[in-house]
Amino acid sequence: MSELLRLAGVHVTYQSSGRSGVVRAVDGIDLTVDRGEVLALVGESGCGKTTLIRAIIGLEPMTSGSIVFDGATVATGQRELRRLRRRVQMIFQDPTGALNPRATIYEAVAEGIRIHGLAGPEPELVATALAQAGLRPPERYMPRFPHEVSGGQRQRVLIAGAMVLGPQLLLADEPVASLDASVRGEILALMRVLVDTTGISIVAVTHDLGLAWNIADRIAVMYLGRIVEVGDAEEVLADPLHPYTKALLSVVPEADRMEQQILVGETPDPANVPSGCRFHPRCPLVASGEAERLGIIDRCRSVDVQLVASPGGRRSVACHAVRLPNDG
Amino acid sequence: MSDVASYSPRTAAWARRRRSFSDGISRLRKDRVAMIGLVVLVGFVIMALIAPWMSPRGGLSAVDSINNPTWHPPSRDFPLGTDHLGRSVAAQFVWGSRVSLLVGFAATVLTITIGSLVGISAGFFGGWTDAVLMRLTDWFLVIPFLPLAIVLAAVLDRSIWNIILVIGVTSWPSTARLIRAQVLTVKTRLYVDRARALGASRPHIVARHILPNVAPLILASVTLAVPIAILTETTLAFLGLADPTQNSWGKTLEEAFGAGAIGRNAWWYHFPAGLGIVAVVLAFTLFGRGLEEILDPRLREEGARR
Amino acid sequence: MTILELRDLHVTYKSDRGDVPAVRGVDLAIAAGETVGLAGESGCGKSTIAGAVLRLLPRDTIVGGQVLLNGDDVYELKPGRLRAVRWTAAAIVFQGALHSLNPVRRVGEQIEEAIVLHSDRGDAGTHAVRDRITGLLERVGLRPDLARSYPHQMSGGQRQRVLIALALACEPDLLIADEPTTALDVMVQAQVLELLAELQRDRGLALLFITHDLSVLSTTCDRLAVMYAGRVVEEGRTVDLLKTPQHPYTRALARAFPTIGDPRSRMNPSGLGGDPPDPTHLPSGCPFHPRCDMAIEACATADVLLRPIRPDRAAACVHVAVSA
Ligand SMILES: Nc1ncnc2c1ncn2[C@@H]1O[C@H](COP(=O)(O)OP(=O)(O)OP(=O)(O)O)[C@@H](O)[C@H]1O
Numbered sequence: 005m006s007e008l009l010r011l012a013g014v015h016v017t018y019q020s021s022g023r024s025g026v027v028r029a030v031d032g033i034d035l036t037v038d039r040g041e042v043l044a045l046v047g048e049s050g051c052g053k054t055t056l057i058r059a060i061i062g063l064e065p066m067t068s069g070s071i072v073f074d075g076a077t078v079a080t081g082q083r084e085l086r087r088l089r090r091r092v093q094m095i096f097q098d099p100t101g102a103l104n105p106r107a108t109i110y111e112a113v114a115e116g117i118r119i120h121g122l123a124g125p126e127p128e129l130v131a132t133a134l135a136q137a138g139l140r141p142p143e144r145y146m147p148r149f150p151h152e153v154s155g156g157q158r159q160r161v162l163i164a165g166a167m168v169l170g171p172q173l174l175l176a177d178e179p180v181a182s183l184d185a186s187v188r189g190e191i192l193a194l195m196r197v198l199v200d201t202t203g204i205s206i207v208a209v210t211h212d213l214g215l216a217w218n219i220a221d222r223i224a225v226m227y228l229g230r231i232v233e234v235g236d237a238e239e240v241l242a243d244p245l246h247p248y249t250k251a252l253l254s255v256v257p258e259a260d261r262m263e264q265q266i267l268v269g270e271t272p273d274p275a276n277v278p279s280g281c282r283f284h285p286r287c288p289l290v291a292s293g294e295a296e297r298l299g300i301i302d303r304c305r306s307v308d309v310q311l312v313a314s315p316g317g318r319r320s321v322a323c324h325a326v327r328l329p330n331d332g
Numbered sequence: 333m334s335d336v337a338s339y340s341p342r343t344a345a346w347a348r349r350r351r352s353f354s355d356g357i358s359r360l361r362k363d364r365v366a367m368i369g370l371v372v373l374v375g376f377v378i379m380a381l382i383a384p385w386m387s388p389r390g391g392l393s394a395v396d397s398i399n400n401p402t403w404h405p406p407s408r409d410f411p412l413g414t415d416h417l418g419r420s421v422a423a424q425f426v427w428g429s430r431v432s433l434l435v436g437f438a439a440t441v442l443t444i445t446i447g448s449l450v451g452i453s454a455g456f457f458g459g460w461t462d463a464v465l466m467r468l469t470d471w472f473l474v475i476p477f478l479p480l481a482i483v484l485a486a487v488l489d490r491s492i493w494n495i496i497l498v499i500g501v502t503s504w505p506s507t508a509r510l511i512r513a514q515v516l517t518v519k520t521r522l523y524v525d526r527a528r529a530l531g532a533s534r535p536h537i538v539a540r541h542i543l544p545n546v547a548p549l550i551l552a553s554v555t556l557a558v559p560i561a562i563l564t565e566t567t568l569a570f571l572g573l574a575d576p577t578q579n580s581w582g583k584t585l586e587e588a589f590g591a592g593a594i595g596r597n598a599w600w601y602h603f604p605a606g607l608g609i610v611a612v613v614l615a616f617t618l619f620g621r622g623l624e625e626i627l628d629p630r631l632r633e634e635g636a637r638r
Numbered sequence: 639m640t641i642l643e644l645r646d647l648h649v650t651y652k653s654d655r656g657d658v659p660a661v662r663g664v665d666l667a668i669a670a671g672e673t674v675g676l677a678g679e680s681g682c683g684k685s686t687i688a689g690a691v692l693r694l695l696p697r698d699t700i701v702g703g704q705v706l707l708n709g710d711d712v713y714e715l716k717p718g719r720l721r722a723v724r725w726t727a728a729a730i731v732f733q734g735a736l737h738s739l740n741p742v743r744r745v746g747e748q749i750e751e752a753i754v755l756h757s758d759r760g761d762a763g764t765h766a767v768r769d770r771i772t773g774l775l776e777r778v779g780l781r782p783d784l785a786r787s788y789p790h791q792m793s794g795g796q797r798q799r800v801l802i803a804l805a806l807a808c809e810p811d812l813l814i815a816d817e818p819t820t821a822l823d824v825m826v827q828a829q830v831l832e833l834l835a836e837l838q839r840d841r842g843l844a845l846l847f848i849t850h851d852l853s854v855l856s857t858t859c860d861r862l863a864v865m866y867a868g869r870v871v872e873e874g875r876t877v878d879l880l881k882t883p884q885h886p887y888t889r890a891l892a893r894a895f896p897t898i899g900d901p902r903s904r905m906n907p908s909g910l911g912g913d914p915p916d917p918t919h920l921p922s923g924c925p926f927h928p929r930c931d932m933a934i935e936a937c938a939t940a941d942v943l944l945r946p947i948r949p950d951r952a953a954a955c956v957h958v959a960v961s962a
Pocket residue numbers: 018019020027029047048049050051052053054055056211273274823
């Protein structure tokens with residue numbers, strides 16, 4: 005598989021209004037996405053997932069770092085962004101909010117075609133995209149307004165509106181979080197089918213590890229603006245290495261489950277990133293004295309930990325306590 | 333059932349719009365209060381339009397009225413009586429509606445155009461543009477409105493177009509603020525982000541997303557601005573700053589006041605003009621409220637169906 | 639002891655589109671110390687049941703059947719008794735209530751108001767009341783000094799805890815939690831779930847837990863009732879029901895949340911086709927038949943009511959064999 009997207013040292017900061025200082029929402033991300041893969045970006049609320057994918061598509065300016073898309077560094081000029089935004093598409097956390105209430109579904113899907121002046125008969129392109137997104141027969145949905153279809157169908161409209169441009173990368177922000185349990189599987193299946201039939205890549209942002217198990221090839225776990233673990237989905241879920249990943253996995257509600265590790269302590273605040281390993285104030289290894297026994301407690305408290313790749317490069321973890329196995 | 337090839341998005345969209353328009357009309361019909369407002373309004377507009385046929389212009393001229401009795405109460409010949417120069421009050425009332433409405437509408441067009449342009453640019457572009465435009469707006473807002481209008485009206489030639497200009501130039505700031513606030517909220521909507529992520533240019537976003545969603549507010553401000561413009565014109569005319577060649581209700585009031593109609597108890601002289609102003613202003617407000625209500629539930633309905 | 643019992647509950651809303659039969663004959667009982675989960679997709683009538691228990695529905699709504707709270711029919715209570723029953727017999731943590739705290743008042747004051755208004759435990763500002771606020775906050779795992787914060791200074795999980803504390807202000811026998819974790823992320827959700835389980839364990843609280851997410855219920859509930867189109871279509875003990883779902887709808891819901899590590903769901907998300915039914919235009923026969931992959935001809939015409947399968951287990955499907 006070849007590489008489609010490479011992020012190197014991406015930082016995004018917000019000026020915080022009340023408190024002094026800056027909010028380091030995305031704080032040094034290195035990440036790659038291959039062609040034809042689904043990467044699940046998981047993490048708690050507020051860890052910077054949305055900010056990161058908004059930065060990829062240029063909706064949020066980067067403070068520093070670089071983005072290489074399809075072999076070329078992405079520039080930030082209006083014209084370059086416009087070209088990029090034909091090949092990278094995004095669907096939003098809230099499908100209701102992402103559709104203009106005064107535009108019909110036809111217009112919502114055709115918007116991209118008009119913006120980029122795509123050749124070809126517009127109604128047919130729209131119809132194909134709607135049908136591909138599972139809204140059949142398309143002509144029944146075209147004249148409707150967003151409030152006249154269900155939430156799941158709205159999400160499909162957004163997917164159709166993105167796919168109609170034939171993008172190479174789809175950024176999906178919590179694609180099923182606002183949807184009913186029954187609709188969830190349908191949308192996920194649709195995303196998987198799109199990847200398998202069109203070769204598109206998808207970055208799916210979520211805090212739901214079940215989603216990752218359902219459709220993702222790889223998983224990147226994010227904590228407080230950084231990636232703390234990356235690897236093949238099955239490996240990460242079967243054998244999580246980072247203590248944060250382990251905690252996340254332990255709280256997935258399931259009938260027969262492992263010992264829960266509910267992280268207590270304040271929700272992490274990107275305006276006030278702890279020194280040393282940013283996870284150490286909530287880390288179960290530190291709390292249980294395990295870190296002390298391993299003799300790394302001082303490093304946990306004072307040395308910022310970097311993502312270290314396994315020799316084969318498929319797995320990376322950012323934890324002082326973890327030695328990566330050789331994955332060949 | 334039409335099939336895809338023959339699907340015409342424009343026709344379908346227009347069909348939808350027509351339907352929601354006629355929907356709105358039928359809902360407006362059920363709103364008794366708004367309908368009263370509308371009927372009164374239409375009555376005045378018709379009167380203004382057919383003024384030349386209803387009463388000859390000569391009725392307004394003191395020279396042509398030289399043989400008429402002065403201070404004559406309403407009678408068969410003079411349905412609303414005559415004034416101190418023997419001119420027909422009815423003619424003044426009919427012709428006055430023409431000027432008052434013209435000023436009201438024209439000044440509103442100006443107010444709304446300037447207000448929308450400023451409000452949308454400030455809200456949408458933000459940053460420098462916003463700072464400069466809002467400073468300007470504030471400047472206009474803090475200057476007491478009436479004195480400014482009076483000064484302007486006094487400096488400029490006393491023509492009806494200048495009156496319109498004066499009202500337009502002095503009353504846009506509040507509209508601009510209102511619209512800017514709405515643009516600011518629409519701008520943060522996710523569908524605007526989506527359009528940006530689709531690669532949309534700024535003109536596209538303004539035309540396709542911002543404008544359609546501030547349009548109801550603009551319409552609502554129109555119904556607010558017209559009565560204000562009419563009242564302003566009345567005030568200016570009453571202060572003697574109106575176009576001396578045009579009869580407006582405000583000018584009638586001013587002349588009645590100047591001629592001592594109140595002291596002589598010649599109620600027929602000032603009452604019609606006063607009533608006309610109150611009626612038009614009230615009618616606009618009532619109709620405007622009804623209009624706002626039919627524009628609004630559609631938004632409420634969308635929220636409720638989430 | 640049975641705390642809450644619904645007998646053939648019917649709720650029909652009045653709207654300008656006509657009558658909306660949101661709940662169409664629900665029987666449900668909750669004993670002291672028991673946690674019952676109510677699951678089902680959006681619009682199936684879950685919140686309506688919650689509102690019906692405490693008579694919180696719009697005035698013109700038609701309610702049929704009986705709601706017995708500690709043996710009293712809620713719909714025959716005098717207004718004074720009704721007010722006492724709300725909060726002291728049963729309290730609700732409302733759906734989407736995260737934003738319902740008053741933004742300009744301190745959290746402590748809001749809890750105090752609930753205590754003073756709904757019980758005769760003393761007046762505002764007294765020591766007794768202050769101790770009670772501290773006790774409540776500690777009980778839901780919040781530092782007592784948080785009483786002095788404003789809602790916007792708290793995280794979603796903290797606010798949800800405050801709402802639970804509010805509901806507990808008058809020591810209700812029954813707590814109805816309507817989607818208490820839907821807006822929260824997994825870690826905070828786990829915290830809130832643990833809190834609810836703890837309260838229920840320590841105080842013998844009866845808990846009615848409403849959500850569309852079956853997986854959340856799997857760890858917290860003793861019994862589950864799955865709703866579809868205003869009716870319960872399957873009920874039973876949690877483990878039993880999730881292991882061997884009998885109704886095709888339950889099966890689809892259960893499959894929608896994969897078990898991580900289960901090879902059957904890997905790269906194979908599963909869901910339920912079709913749209914949720916519109917209560918004003920319910921399909922004929924079994925309301926689920928248009929979306930059912932096991933529908934037979936009879937399903938389109940014959941409605942199926944809940945059938946007992948064995949003690950403690952029932953499902954409303956033609957394919958279910960009725961027990962003797
Ligand atoms: N415009 C902004 N100004 C200041 N801070 C912001 C802004 N937008 C986001 N943040 C902060 O940046 C951090 C990351 O936010 P982001 O929306 O990326 O989180 P997320 O991982 O997507 O969370 P969620 O799962 O809740 O959507 C949060 O702490 C948030 O409070």
